[in-house]
Amino acid sequence: MARKTLVLAEARDGGLRHVSYEAIAAGKKVADGGEVVAVLCGDNIASLAQSLGHYGADRILTVENENLKNYTPDGYKQAMMQVIDSEKPEAIVMGHTAIGKDLSAGIASRLNCGLISDVTGIDADGELAFIRPVYAGKAFEKKRIKDGIVFITIRPNNIEALEKDESKEAVVNAFDVVVKDLRTIVKDIVKKTTSGVDLSEAKVIVSGGRGVKSAEGFEPLKELADVLGGAVGASRGACDAGYCDYSMQIGQTGKVVTPDLYIACGISGAIQHLAGMSNSKVIVAINKDPEANIFNVADYGIVGDLFEVVPLLTKYFKEVLQ
Numbered sequence: 001m002a003r004k005t006l007v008l009a010e011a012r013d014g015g016l017r018h019v020s021y022e023a024i025a026a027g028k029k030v031a032d033g034g035e036v037v038a039v040l041c042g043d044n045i046a047s048l049a050q051s052l053g054h055y056g057a058d059r060i061l062t063v064e065n066e067n068l069k070n071y072t073p074d075g076y077k078q079a080m081m082q083v084i085d086s087e088k089p090e091a092i093v094m095g096h097t098a099i100g101k102d103l104s105a106g107i108a109s110r111l112n113c114g115l116i117s118d119v120t121g122i123d124a125d126g127e128l129a130f131i132r133p134v135y136a137g138k139a140f141e142k143k144r145i146k147d148g149i150v151f152i153t154i155r156p157n158n159i160e161a162l163e164k165d166e167s168k169e170a171v172v173n174a175f176d177v178v179v180k181d182l183r184t185i186v187k188d189i190v191k192k193t194t195s196g197v198d199l200s201e202a203k204v205i206v207s208g209g210r211g212v213k214s215a216e217g218f219e220p221l222k223e224l225a226d227v228l229g230g231a232v233g234a235s236r237g238a239c240d241a242g243y244c245d246y247s248m249q250i251g252q253t254g255k256v257v258t259p260d261l262y263i264a265c266g267i268s269g270a271i272q273h274l275a276g277m278s279n280s281k282v283i284v285a286i287n288k289d290p291e292a293n294i295f296n297v298a299d300y301g302i303v304g305d306l307f308e309v310v311p312l313l314t315k316y317f318k319e320v321l322q
């Protein structure tokens with residue numbers, strides 16, 4: 001059944017977040033031949049729009065307003081509701097990002113429709129169904145929306161974006177909105193990231209735990225991450241000990257990540273940590289305790305001192321990759 005599908009694209013730091021392209025790929029499946037309309041909100045973002053066409057959007061709406069420069073729940077909700085009222089989509093797809101999580105719940109409540117969040121897979125053969133993890137990633141459930149708008153958020157790094165095709169051009173239209181009486185005003189944005197790579201979208205993550213022993217102990221991990229073009233994460237143990245910032249925390253109460261490669265260094269593998277990383281495609285664990293629980297989820301385990309093993313890996317990858 002063809003469905004007109006709205007996809008929220010996210011702009012950040014002058015570029016588009018990769019999850020926007022993944023959301024278009026998800027939108028294509030959900031649309032089942034229907035039109036996929038990408039919506040890009042912000043201020044001064046029109047120049048980014050066309051690349052959404054290269055990744056499969058049929059039409060793009062740029063929603064520019066000075067009150068949309070930074071994300072605010074009521075600003076974006078007002079804008080998106082005006083787009084939805086005008087476009088009348090049969091499906092909506094957003095990334096399961098900080099913005100998508102916040103916005104989707106508010107919009108679903110306004111629309112009085114169902115919402116399936118944190119989708120990691122789409123079963124489009126037969127009746128449309130969505131796969132999502134439950135019990136902190138220990139099991140998966142399959143869900144359907146029987147009536148009304150099909151509304152989902154997709155977990156970054158799980159649904160592959162379509163191949164970029166620069167010959168594909170989509171129609172880009174400006175969509176005027178009125179955004180007023182904001183109850184939230186962003187005064188300042190303080191960034192606390194340790195590398196240029198966004199943890200939730202990183203293909204490679206090198207993560208440190210209490211075994212790293214100090215803030216300086218993260219240096220070899222950063223070097224390895226740099227060589228692999230990845231980001232640095234941490235266990236809560238490392239954050240609680242003050243070795244790194246909480247923005248790096250991975251797990252049940254931190255970020256949920258699904259990189260292609262997750263290298264856990266000096267992390268014991270508590271259930272709350274596994275909840276945030278056990279769906280990574282390949283897990284490498286480095287721990288000096290051969291009984292550490294992390295080895296139970298690891299594809300490759302190295303029993304040893306991380307301060308010896310990590311620099312060796314960095315040296316090796318430097319030689320191989322550069």
Ligand code: FAD
Binds near residue numbers: 209236270273
């Ligand atoms: P530890 O358990 O102390 O493990 C350190 C490991 O380092 C050990 O296995 C040790 O063998 C190894 N090691 C030491 N020195 C070296 C060395 N030189 N070389 C190699 N290995 C070495 N935790 C999270 O991570 N994320 C969460 O989101 C999270 N949420 C939580 C929510 C709740 C409600 C609760 C109760 C807990 C939560 N926790 C979370 C905490 C979790 O239970 C663990 O306490 C925490 O993950 C332990 O961190 P760790 O593995 O770094 O430390």
